[in-house]
Amino acid sequence: VGKNQIYLTSCHSTNDIASEKIQNREAIDGTVIVTDHQTAGRGQRGNQWQSDTGKNVLMSIIVFPDFLKFENQFNLSICTAVSIFETLSFFSNQNIKIKWPNDMYINEKKVGGVLIETGISGQKFSHAIVGIGLNILQTEFENPKSTSLAVQNPEKSFNRDRIIEKLLGVFEENYFLLKENKTSVLKEKYMDNLLWLNEEKKFSDSNGPFGGKIVDVINDGRLKIEVENKIKYYDIKEITYLFH
Ligand code: BTN
Known part of the structure; x- marks a missing residue:
C-alpha cells in the first residue's frame, strides 16, 4: 500500500x-x-x-x-x-x-x-x-x-x-x-476501542431522545443497543449520539 x-x-x-x-x-x-x-x-x-x-x-x-x-x-x-x-x-x-x-x-x-x-x-x-x-x-x-x-x-x-x-x-x-x-x-x-461501549449514554432516534447502552456492532455493521432491557439495532442514518 x-x-x-x-x-x-x-x-x-x-x-x-x-x-x-x-x-x-x-x-x-x-x-x-x-x-x-x-x-x-x-x-x-x-x-x-x-x-x-x-x-x-x-x-x-x-x-x-x-x-x-x-x-x-x-x-x-x-x-x-x-x-x-x-x-x-x-x-x-x-x-x-x-x-x-x-x-x-x-x-x-x-x-x-x-x-x-x-x-x-x-x-x-x-x-x-x-x-x-x-x-x-x-x-x-x-x-x-x-x-x-x-x-x-x-x-x-x-x-x-x-x-x-x-x-x-x-x-x-x-x-x-x-x-x-x-x-x-x-x-x-x-x-x-469503541466509543461508549457498555456505557449508559444518551442517543436520539426518530422517536426522540433515549438512554441506552451500546453492547455490540453486528456483522452487517448495525449498532446493537440495549434500551430498558430490550435489544435494538440501528443503521447509520437512524441514530444520533447525544454528546453533552
Ligand atoms: C465523514 O463524513 O466523517 C467522512 C469524511 C471523509 C473525508 C475524506 S477526505 C479524503 C477523501 N476525499 C473526500 O472527498 N472525502 C474523503
Missing part, C-alpha cells in the same frame, strides 16, 4: 480522483492519492468535508478486495477504523476512540472520518476507495465538535507526512489480516 502514491496540491476530492484513475485503469492495488486541499471534499451522508490547506490528512487508498463477500463488507470499515486508531495512538496518548461506524474521536471530539466507496462487478467487489480525512495541524474549526491532533496535544508537534506514512503501513498490515480472513482480530481491536 502506498508504493504508487499520487500527490496533488489541490483537487476536487481525492475519492473522485481515485475513481477516475480506476476507470482509466491507471490504478494498481494500494494506489494512494494525497492532496493538500479539496474544493469538493465529501463526507458521509452527503455532508461536505472541510479542511484547511496543507494542514491535514486528505487521502484515498485504492484497493481491489475481490476476496470480500458482500455480507462482510463492514469488515473493510473495521479494518480502516482500526488502522486510523492505531496510527493516532502511536502519536498521541490522549483518549482516542472509534465512533461507530468509522469516525475517529479524541477526548469526545471528532478528529477524523472515513468515506468508503465501492464498485461491484458480478458477484464481487471490483474496487474500493477508502477516503480518509484526519485533522492534524488545523487549529480553528467552524464546528465546535471538531478538533485536531495538534489541538488535543498542545505540547507535541506533528508532521503530517510521517502520519500518512505510518497510516499506510498500519493499513497494509490490517488489510492483510482482512485478506487472510483473520477478521476476529480486527473486530476485537475495533470493539476494544
